[in-house]
Amino acid sequence: MSTQPIRHRLAEAAVTLFDDNGYDETTVDDIAARAGVSRSTFFRYYRSKEDAIFPDHDTLLARIDARLRASTADTAIVAITDAVRIVLAHYVDDAEVSLRRYRLVREVPALRDREIASVARYQRLFREFVGAWLGDSPDAGLRAELMAASVVAAHNQVLRGWLRAGGTYDPSGPLDHALGYVIATFRHLEQPQESGDQVVVATFSRTASPQAVMAAIQQHLGP
Amino acid sequence: MSTQPIRHRLAEAAVTLFDDNGYDETTVDDIAARAGVSRSTFFRYYRSKEDAIFPDHDTLLARIDARLRASTADTAIVAITDAVRIVLAHYVDDAEVSLRRYRLVREVPALRDREIASVARYQRLFREFVGAWLGDSPDAGLRAELMAASVVAAHNQVLRGWLRAGGTYDPSGPLDHALGYVIATFRHLEQPQESGDQVVVATFSRTASPQAVMAAIQQHLGP
DNA sequence: CATAGACACGGTACTCAGTATCATGGGCCA
DNA sequence: TGGCCCATGATACTGAGTACCGTGTCTATG
Numbered sequence: 492m493s494t495q496p497i498r499h500r501l502a503e504a505a506v507t508l509f510d511d512n513g514y515d516e517t518t519v520d521d522i523a524a525r526a527g528v529s530r531s532t533f534f535r536y537y538r539s540k541e542d543a544i545f546p547d548h549d550t551l552l553a554r555i556d557a558r559l560r561a562s563t564a565d566t567a568i569v570a571i572t573d574a575v576r577i578v579l580a581h582y583v584d585d586a587e588v589s590l591r592r593y594r595l596v597r598e599v600p601a602l603r604d605r606e607i608a609s610v611a612r613y614q615r616l617f618r619e620f621v622g623a624w625l626g627d628s629p630d631a632g633l634r635a636e637l638m639a640a641s642v643v644a645a646h647n648q649v650l651r652g653w654l655r656a657g658g659t660y661d662p663s664g665p666l667d668h669a670l671g672y673v674i675a676t677f678r679h680l681e682q683p684q685e686s687g688d689q690v691v692v693a694t695f696s697r698t699a700s701p702q703a704v705m706a707a708i709q710q711h712l713g714p
Numbered sequence: 715m716s717t718q719p720i721r722h723r724l725a726e727a728a729v730t731l732f733d734d735n736g737y738d739e740t741t742v743d744d745i746a747a748r749a750g751v752s753r754s755t756f757f758r759y760y761r762s763k764e765d766a767i768f769p770d771h772d773t774l775l776a777r778i779d780a781r782l783r784a785s786t787a788d789t790a791i792v793a794i795t796d797a798v799r800i801v802l803a804h805y806v807d808d809a810e811v812s813l814r815r816y817r818l819v820r821e822v823p824a825l826r827d828r829e830i831a832s833v834a835r836y837q838r839l840f841r842e843f844v845g846a847w848l849g850d851s852p853d854a855g856l857r858a859e860l861m862a863a864s865v866v867a868a869h870n871q872v873l874r875g876w877l878r879a880g881g882t883y884d885p886s887g888p889l890d891h892a893l894g895y896v897i898a899t900f901r902h903l904e905q906p907q908e909s910g911d912q913v914v915v916a917t918f919s920r921t922a923s924p925q926a927v928m929a930a931i932q933q934h935l936g937p
Numbered sequence: 938c939a940t941a942g943a944c945a946c947g948g949t950a951c952t953c954a955g956t957a958t959c960a961t962g963g964g965c966c967a
Numbered sequence: 968t969g970g971c972c973c974a975t976g977a978t979a980c981t982g983a984g985t986a987c988c989g990t991g992t993c994t995a996t997g
Contacts, residue, residue, distance in 0.1 A: 497945095518982065519983070519984090520982085528946075528947090529946065529947045529948075530948090531946070531947060532945085532947075534983090535945080535946080538984090539983075539984075540982095540983070540984090603831075604828070604831040605827070607830055607831050607834045608826075608827040608831065611830045630895070632871060632875070633868070633871050633891075633892055633895060634895075636867045636868070636870070636871040637864050637867050637868065637871075637895065637896065640863040640864055640866070641860050641863055641864055641867075644859045644860050644862070644863030644864075645856070645859070647859070648855060648856050648859040652855070668856075669856055672853070672856060672857075672860065720974095720975095741953065742953080742954065742955090743953085751975075752975065752976050752977075753976090754975070754976060754977075754978095755974085755975060755976075757954090757956080758974085761955090762954075762955075763953095763954070763955090
């Protein structure tokens with residue numbers, strides 16, 4: 492029938508039928524028939540009907556895992572930035588597919604839940620690595636959780652904006668901007684001496700007199 | 715059979731059977747039979763098999779919505795803190811049920827995904843309100859997304875810790891600690907003059923001389 | 938060349954979640 | 968008493984997902 496591998500034909504049949512007739516109205520039999528194979532074969536390639544729209548989450552997850560695994564605490568921020576860029580690039584490279592899927596996922600609750608569950612797996616991955624990098628520093632668990640959540644949220648915000656705009660621009664800039672926001676909040680991940688040439692001074696009681704503030708600062712700055 | 719309302723009997727039958735025989739091994743028929751009603755009646759009270767374990771998410775979500783709706787941008791942080799406290803308290807008040815459900819959700823993928831989807835609804839709620847409060851300030855969408863994600867992540871981290879420990883302590887302290895972390899990062903949500911009695915001073919170039927630093931500070935502190 | 942095994946696919950039959958629809962029976966009001 | 972409402976039960980159906988078996992093809996090895 493076609494020279495395309497079956498797996499690809501099934502995915503294409505699925506998304507086309509979902510688009511044309513709706514998700515609930517499309518049966519696995521329909522998909523298999525359109526791809527020219529049997530129902531059995533469909534389930535041999537995809538575990539479930541939903542799977543046919545998310546064919547590449549597993550491999551992408553594996554790539555992220557590999558990228559993070561290749562890093563250490565010292566290069567945490569670079570690794571995280573890279574990883575998020577990989578994910579976003581994956582969507583951007585296949586803009587056509589991403590946009591069709593986005594429209595679908597937006598209006599089918601079952602698919603939306605599935606998407607959210609996938610995102611949670613990415614977040615879990617980030618959390619585990621950041622947690623390991625933070626070791627047993629104070630609040631390591633909490634900070635890892637917040638870091639992972641923020642990174643994923645930043646990515647999602649940029650991606651959603653790009654999808655809503657129909658994929659009409661390069662989201663690299665917005666992503667870097669968003670990640671900058673996140674990273675600024677979590678500078679303490681890296682060693683202080685590596686955190687650029689800026690140093691935060693202090694906070695003081697609002698009721699303190701200017702003289703008292705000056706004295707305290709002068710004392711810490713040395714001669 | 716029992717004086718308990720049917721809805722409650724069904725939920726109890728469900729969680730008991732899931733505990734004893736496993737989730738997949740328990741059919742809706744089993745649950746209905748144990749509650750002494752028919753299969754039809756089960757689906758009249760719960761939309762799905764999973765629903766029987768998450769009976770109160772909708773009402774809790776409505777309470778959070780109400781709490782946030784009752785606030786404005788001025789009192790954002792208090793509202794958010796309150797809302798998160800409400801959610802955590804809901805779990806703590808029913809520690810027995812929460813713990814059983816936690817053990818179940820942890821090992822049944824379908825339930826875990828469902829739980830994650832529920833959490834996403836809370837996050838969406840926070841995002842919408844914070845976004846509205848931020849109005850059209852720069853990066854409002856991004857900051858709302860990050861704020862919501864962080865708040866939810868902080869809550870989940872505290873809740874998970876409490877659940878893992880078997881619900882053996884009062885998690886209010888840890889929650890406040892975690893929220894403090896989050897709020898510190900998002901101080902700019904509130905007006906500066908309302909942000910407590912602490913004031914952040916500044917950052918300076920590491921190469922600046924102590925004298926230059928002092929001069930700059932003195933200039934901002936006034937006479 | 939023949940045979941055996943691996944493998945991919947098709948076919949069949951089953952379980953069970955979820956939906957739709959109708960029947961029933963008990964309380965309640967006129 | 969009669970009629971109505973409403974909660975429950977009963978039945979039948981669709982479709983996802985699983986298990987299992989049969990069959991054809993391709994390949995390696997005698």
